[in-house]
Amino acid sequence: MEYEVVIGLEVHAELSTKTKIYCGCTTEFGGDPNTHCCPICTGMPGALPVLNEKVVEYAVKAGLAVGAQINRNSKQDRKNYFYPDTPRAYQISQFDLPLCINGGFDITLKDGTTKRIGITRIHIEDDAGKLVHDTYTGGTLVDLNRAGVPLIEIVSEPDMRSAEEAVAYVEKLKGILEYIGVSDCKMQEGSLRADVNLSLRPVGQKEFGTRTESKNLNSFRAIEHMINFEIQRQKEILESGGKVIQETRRWDEATGEGYAMRSKEDADDYRYFPEPDLMPIKLSDDYINNIKENLPELPERRKARYIEELKLPEYDAGIITSSKALSDFFEEASKECGNPKAVSNWIMTDIIRIARENDIDYSDLPFSAKRFASLIKLIDSGSISNTIGKKVFEDMISENKEPEEIVKEKGLLQISDESAIKEVVDRVVAANPQSIVDYKAGKDRALGFLVGQCMKELKGKGNPQIINRLIMEYLK
Amino acid sequence: MEITKKDIEHIANLSMLNLSEDEVDGYAKDMQEIIAFANQINEINTDGLEESAFALDSYNVFRKDEVRESFDRELLMQNAPSSNGVAYQIPPVIE
Numbered sequence: 001m002e003y004e005v006v007i008g009l010e011v012h013a014e015l016s017t018k019t020k021i022y023c024g025c026t027t028e029f030g031g032d033p034n035t036h037c038c039p040i041c042t043g044m045p046g047a048l049p050v051l052n053e054k055v056v057e058y059a060v061k062a063g064l065a066v067g068a069q070i071n072r073n074s075k076q077d078r079k080n081y082f083y084p085d086t087p088r089a090y091q092i093s094q095f096d097l098p099l100c101i102n103g104g105f106d107i108t109l110k111d112g113t114t115k116r117i118g119i120t121r122i123h124i125e126d127d128a129g130k131l132v133h134d135t136y137t138g139g140t141l142v143d144l145n146r147a148g149v150p151l152i153e154i155v156s157e158p159d160m161r162s163a164e165e166a167v168a169y170v171e172k173l174k175g176i177l178e179y180i181g182v183s184d185c186k187m188q189e190g191s192l193r194a195d196v197n198l199s200l201r202p203v204g205q206k207e208f209g210t211r212t213e214s215k216n217l218n219s220f221r222a223i224e225h226m227i228n229f230e231i232q233r234q235k236e237i238l239e240s241g242g243k244v245i246q247e248t249r250r251w252d253e254a255t256g257e258g259y260a261m262r263s264k265e266d267a268d269d270y271r272y273f274p275e276p277d278l279m280p281i282k283l284s285d286d287y288i289n290n291i292k293e294n295l296p297e298l299p300e301r302r303k304a305r306y307i308e309e310l311k312l313p314e315y316d317a318g319i320i321t322s323s324k325a326l327s328d329f330f331e332e333a334s335k336e337c338g339n340p341k342a343v344s345n346w347i348m349t350d351i352i353r354i355a356r357e358n359d360i361d362y363s364d365l366p367f368s369a370k371r372f373a374s375l376i377k378l379i380d381s382g383s384i385s386n387t388i389g390k391k392v393f394e395d396m397i398s399e400n401k402e403p404e405e406i407v408k409e410k411g412l413l414q415i416s417d418e419s420a421i422k423e424v425v426d427r428v429v430a431a432n433p434q435s436i437v438d439y440k441a442g443k444d445r446a447l448g449f450l451v452g453q454c455m456k457e458l459k460g461k462g463n464p465q466i467i468n469r470l471i472m473e474y475l476k
Numbered sequence: 477m478e479i480t481k482k483d484i485e486h487i488a489n490l491s492m493l494n495l496s497e498d499e500v501d502g503y504a505k506d507m508q509e510i511i512a513f514a515n516q517i518n519e520i521n522t523d524g525l526e527e528s529a530f531a532l533d534s535y536n537v538f539r540k541d542e543v544r545e546s547f548d549r550e551l552l553m554q555n556a557p558s559s560n561g562v563a564y565q566i567p568p569v570i571e
């Protein structure tokens with residue numbers, strides 16, 4: 001039987017406010033355990049939370065950026081459950097009146113098609129603390145530095161049908177959140193993570209199948225692998241006549257396998273009720289319009305600008321603008337060297353490759369936009385060839401040096417002295433008379449061979465245009 | 477609305493309470509009375525009133541996003557039954 005995959009995502013993004021959602025403790029990452037804590041975020045009885053106004057502003061910003069409606073009347077609710085990373089024994093979240101509802105945006109797939117993914121809601125809530133295994137006692141240690149860091153949870157409609165669509169959705173969402181500056185979206189640090197709801201149903205069936213929820217995926221790679229694993233797992237169950245059990249699952253990227261977490265009975269009975277310690281939120285049209293008018297340029301707009309003004313191919317413009325850091329890098333390097341087309345080509349090939357190979361964020365590239373622009377300038381001015389440029393690029397990363405310095409140290413300057421090149425060409429042509437005959441007999445390959453021989457003698461540093469021209473003179 | 481023994485067992489389970497058979501019976505009776513008492517509120521006519529989750533006419537109580545000094549860790553740890561001075565110690569948590 002053919003099955004259709006149905007995927008919905010809940011993405012949690014830590015907001016980049018200075019302080020926690022309900023107290024003045026810093027949200028700074030790291031820090032000694034339990035040093036960014038106070039009676040409010042450790043859940044001491046009687047401590048009263050007060051909502052950070054920036055949290056509301058950032059959530060509304062995110063809502064507007066994904067085309068959602070903003071609820072004029074909103075409130076916060078208690079979600080009750082016991083887990084040692086949540087010291088109050090309840091999380092403060094939003095139940096029936098989230099700040100934002102009914103948004104969505106288009107994703108672009110590899111084959112060039114676009115698809116709209118709906119966003120059901122965005123609500124604010126507080127993050128939990130961290131549990132660390134204590135090797136000394138065999139017990140567990142609780143660090144509450146992250147407890148109370150503000151989160152937005154962005155809940156999608158079950159609109160995705162493959163790992164590719166899910167990854168494209170998270171990539172785009174991450175880009176938008178970065179552009180509007182409400183979250184640093186560092187997946188390695190857990191400031192952006194996704195829960196994946198996935199089910200299968202026979203093609204043509206209207207009702208959804210039983211879904212599983214895989215928690216806390218914190219890389220695109222993990223999302224892709226987890227989804228493909230889970231599709232296969234559910235398919236095998238259904239094909240052998242079994243039933244998928246609704247459960248919460250954990251993904252281990254290291255082993256490439258998913259596990260069912262100990263399923264808590266009554267897990268979904270959170271007994272939400274209006275949070276009595278926090279007053280409702282009422283937002284005026286003025287407040288919302290003011291945020292709307294001050295939204296920065298979003299990826300979609302930037303992409304259009306790259307296509308129209310800089311004549312980049314649509315696919316390339318889409319990839320570059322999907323990450324704010326990458327797009328900023330592109331703009332700075334282009335401005336510096338005046339050749340956006342070249343910068344874009346390098347990004348699409350080498351820069352994306354090294355980021356993937358080393359699993360680094362575009363904000364942490366091992367060279368600055370300025371340094372990279374110097375490399376382009378060396379190529380554009382004819383000081384080095386494109387081929388040598390690729391070598392300098394690698395050295396620039398491994399040696400952490402300016403490209404000019406590398407070229408100078410290794411004597412890589414391109415030879416454009418025509419008389420010097422002519423000497424080599426004369427010698428190569430004289431040594432290979434058969435190639436001339438071959439070329440004239442229609443074997444174009446002979447030209448490449450002669451150019452290659454000259455390049456070899458010039459140790460790869462000859463100006464290819466000049467070599468070509470001089471050889472062609474013989475071949476005429 | 478009738479509160480059954482099953483309801484009490486469910487709530488006790490969610491609250492991580494171990495109740496004896498007698499206690500379950502007792503709480504079922506008590507809770508029945510409590511809910512009946514609270515249900516009196518349903519008799520009030522609320523026609524034409526705006527729905528609200530709060531009794532106070534207060535909203536938008538916000539705080540500026542300004543960092544304040546956190547608490548002394550030693551003091552925070554004193555409130556826990558067990559700590560190693562740096563973090564709270566709890567029995568092993570296995571997922």
Ligand SMILES: [Zn+2]
Nearest residue numbers: 023025038041
């Ligand atoms: Zn605090």
